[in-house]
Amino acid sequence: MSILKKSIIASAALALPLAVSANSKLEKMMKDPSQWVQQSGDYAGHRYSSLDQINKSNVSSLKVAWTFSTGVLRGHEGGPLVIGDTMYVHTAIPNIVYALDLNDNQRIIWKYNPVKGGKYPGGETMDRVISVMCCDNVNRGVNYHPNGTIVLHAADTSVIALDAKTGKEKWITTNLHAGTGKYGVSASTGSGQPFIIKDTVGVGCSGAEFGVRCNWTSYDIKNGKKLWRAYSMGPDKDMLVDPNKTTSMLKPIGKDSSLKTWPGDAWKIGGGSIWGFYGYDSKLNTLYYGTGNPSTWNPVVRPGDNKWSMTINARNPDNGMAKWLYQMTPYDEWDYDGVNEMILVDMKVKGKNRQALVHFDRNGFAYTMDRASGELLVAEKYDPAVNWATHVDMKTGRPQVVDRYSTAHQGEDVNTTNICPAALGTKDQQPAAYDRLSGLFMVPTNHVCMDYEPFKVDYVAGNAYVGATLSMYPAPGGTHLGNFIGWDADKGKIVWSNPEPFSVWSGAMATAGGITFYGTLEGYAKAVESKTGKELFSFKTPSGIIGNFMSYTHKGKQYVGILSGVGGWAGIGLAAGLTDPTAGLGAVGAYSALADHTALGGVLTVFALP
Amino acid sequence: MKNILKLIFLVPLLFSTPTKSNDFPTNARSEFVFACMSSNASNRDFMAKCSCAIDEIAKRMTYKEYAQAEAIARLQYGASPREEAYKSVGLSKKHMDKLYRAQAASELECF
Numbered sequence: 079m080s081i082l083k084k085s086i087i088a089s090a091a092l093a094l095p096l097a098v099s100a101n102s103k104l105e106k107m108m109k110d111p112s113q114w115v116q117q118s119g120d121y122a123g124h125r126y127s128s129l130d131q132i133n134k135s136n137v138s139s140l141k142v143a144w145t146f147s148t149g150v151l152r153g154h155e156g157g158p159l160v161i162g163d164t165m166y167v168h169t170a171i172p173n174i175v176y177a178l179d180l181n182d183n184q185r186i187i188w189k190y191n192p193v194k195g196g197k198y199p200g201g202e203t204m205d206r207v208i209s210v211m212c213c214d215n216v217n218r219g220v221n222y223h224p225n226g227t228i229v230l231h232a233a234d235t236s237v238i239a240l241d242a243k244t245g246k247e248k249w250i251t252t253n254l255h256a257g258t259g260k261y262g263v264s265a266s267t268g269s270g271q272p273f274i275i276k277d278t279v280g281v282g283c284s285g286a287e288f289g290v291r292c293n294w295t296s297y298d299i300k301n302g303k304k305l306w307r308a309y310s311m312g313p314d315k316d317m318l319v320d321p322n323k324t325t326s327m328l329k330p331i332g333k334d335s336s337l338k339t340w341p342g343d344a345w346k347i348g349g350g351s352i353w354g355f356y357g358y359d360s361k362l363n364t365l366y367y368g369t370g371n372p373s374t375w376n377p378v379v380r381p382g383d384n385k386w387s388m389t390i391n392a393r394n395p396d397n398g399m400a401k402w403l404y405q406m407t408p409y410d411e412w413d414y415d416g417v418n419e420m421i422l423v424d425m426k427v428k429g430k431n432r433q434a435l436v437h438f439d440r441n442g443f444a445y446t447m448d449r450a451s452g453e454l455l456v457a458e459k460y461d462p463a464v465n466w467a468t469h470v471d472m473k474t475g476r477p478q479v480v481d482r483y484s485t486a487h488q489g490e491d492v493n494t495t496n497i498c499p500a501a502l503g504t505k506d507q508q509p510a511a512y513d514r515l516s517g518l519f520m521v522p523t524n525h526v527c528m529d530y531e532p533f534k535v536d537y538v539a540g541n542a543y544v545g546a547t548l549s550m551y552p553a554p555g556g557t558h559l560g561n562f563i564g565w566d567a568d569k570g571k572i573v574w575s576n577p578e579p580f581s582v583w584s585g586a587m588a589t590a591g592g593i594t595f596y597g598t599l600e601g602y603a604k605a606v607e608s609k610t611g612k613e614l615f616s617f618k619t620p621s622g623i624i625g626n627f628m629s630y631t632h633k634g635k636q637y638v639g640i641l642s643g644v645g646g647w648a649g650i651g652l653a654a655g656l657t658d659p660t661a662g663l664g665a666v667g668a669y670s671a672l673a674d675h676t677a678l679g680g681v682l683t684v685f686a687l688p
Numbered sequence: 689m690k691n692i693l694k695l696i697f698l699v700p701l702l703f704s705t706p707t708k709s710n711d712f713p714t715n716a717r718s719e720f721v722f723a724c725m726s727s728n729a730s731n732r733d734f735m736a737k738c739s740c741a742i743d744e745i746a747k748r749m750t751y752k753e754y755a756q757a758e759a760i761a762r763l764q765y766g767a768s769p770r771e772e773a774y775k776s777v778g779l780s781k782k783h784m785d786k787l788y789r790a791q792a793a794s795e796l797e798c799f
Binding site: 580599600620621622644 | 713716719755756758759762763
């Protein structure tokens with residue numbers, strides 16, 4: 079099939095009329111390329127802009143149009159939204175939200191900070207919440223509901239509905255209290271985007287490192303009332319599965335499908351966190367998300383498949399019932415969280431038209447599924463370095479694990495070496511983009527291997543529950559730690575691959591200009607030709623980039639925006655001495671105070687043609 | 689003959705280190721001076737010393753190398769698994785060593 083036909087099918091699917099008005103309004107806005115109304119651009123997770131003013135012939139002359147300092151240090155994931163003439167920018171903890179007036183030199187219309195008097199709405203202190211964040215202080219962005227609401231999923235798991243015009247709180251509900259003891263639950267945190275479907279907002283949870291049992295919870299957008307909650311593991315009624323109707327690999331999952339795969343009560347602290355980027359198909363009325371690793375990391379203490387951790391979930395967003403489930407990494411031994419984004423594309427797979435779901439998993443396999451039936455169509459390695467499994471058995475859907483790299487097979491207190499990929503996965507949460515022109519997927523990847531030594535831990539609520547020591551290094555035969563690749567999801571093949579010195583942790587965006595944007599850890603914002611990967615533009619932003627690119631127009635002109643911000647302010651480290659922060663160029667011990675140098679934190683850089 | 693001539697001219701280029709390029713953008717130098725003054729003293733004396741230091745560093749490594757060292761330094765502030773990855777890798781050590789040497793030299797020259 080020609081590339082042209084492929085893209086016609088993709089856009090035809092988006093153009094179908096919809097039954098529910100809130101949905102159709104939001105979907106209509108998603109089709110308007112002058113705005114960027116959801117974190118992934120659209121429900122299908124294409125991260126594609128149909129704007130083409132900036133294109134492969136002129137992108138090399140792209141210039142910085144304006145910048146905005148968030149005033150917050152540490153990792154800035156996700157990206158801004160543009161609704162009409164207003165841009166919404168979020169930050170890492172404390173999760174400030176800014177509304178900027180694009181008509182008035184980005185004047186701050188309102189600023190919202192959920193932390194008041196050092197505490198989050200759920201009652202926990204900011205310091206306590208930071209102490210149980212697994213992976214930096216990140217937040218993956220706010221989302222918009224067409225009733226005029228901006229929703230924030232704060233780090234303490236509070237879901238906060240703000241009036242988009244004024245920034246005033248409409249309602250707040252704390253999803254899973256982050257504390258222990260006081261609330262009798264474990265250390266869940268919030269980092270994933272709140273996901274808007276119809277008149278609901280759904281959130282996942284983070285914290286599989288802290289022995290939580292994670293879930294997806296859906297709330298009424300009008301008042302924050304809880305509608306349903308589906309746990310990643312446990313009894314059927316907790317998971318919202320129907321033993322006879324919910325399928326996996328096209329067969330009913332049967333009774334107690336999860337309980338049977340855990341020793342004793344281990345499922346109660348089974349992990350399975352949900353914090354990536356999700357997909358929704360309004361025609362099939364199905365929500366798609368992935369669940370993360372089972373806890374603890376030490377596989378020896380949890381023999382069994384540990385269902386339904388590491389699983390692609392297809393659910394009815396009205397009542398949460400699971401339509402189908404597919405577990406990518408049964409009995410995880412490496413921390414290959416299955417949380418990565420779900421990209422929904424109508425495309426030809428092995429000669430047949432499919433409503434496909436494409437997912438680049440941490441475990442190094444890229445999966446192409448039939449998103450209506452849950453049939454597994456393609457499962458191939460998207461980094462040739464991947465070695466923990468030889469292949470995925472297409473009959474059973476199970477990866478064929480190599481004993482040499484099985485940490486459970488090797489046993490507790492044995493250092494299993496040269497496992498590829500490392501626990502970061504071949505790709506982490508940073509979302510790939512789908513280029514509707516070439517039909518290729520633009521994928522930011524890690525090229526990192528590891529040694530992994532599990533050890534026994536006794537669970538103490540609210541404390542890190544990891545049970546493995548890791549060391550990581552570049553994949554054999556090279557010194558680079560990342561690649562940015564073009565992927566064919568039908569053939570399951572890499573079409574082109576650009577090596578990068580560091581892992582690529584930014585989200586990509588493809589555009590109708592024939593180009594794709596991505597960022598690097600050194601802070602370079604890059605544009606490549608989508609078809610070939612040829613680099614056309616590179617600009618050094620002030621910090622490392624782990625945010626996601628987005629595009630919009632203002633007064634008819636196309637802009638491209640990206641958040642940068644990773645870790646602390648390196649400048650101070652470089653100037654004050656690296657080995658011993660107090661021993662630098664005549665430093666006078668002012669270092670610790672300077673670590674709070676927030677003026678040099680995250681920056682939003684917005685590009686335009688001159 | 690022409691090719692041999694070309695080769696003769698190219699050989700010295702191959703052996704010269706790429707670190708002579710002195711290609712730091714003003715913005716990067718300014719940020720260093722700002723940081724350096726912040727951690728020492730915000731006066732004219734340190735403005736001179738810190739400016740001298742970054743110029744000495746820029747003589748000894750390319751901006752590309754500096755940017756990579758900067759990325760590693762930045763990541764070392766975090767303690768999550770993915771940042772951990774960068775504490776042990778050979779790449780980190782190589783670039784950091786180069787930066788340490790440049791820093792030490794700049795300290796001798798300027799302070």
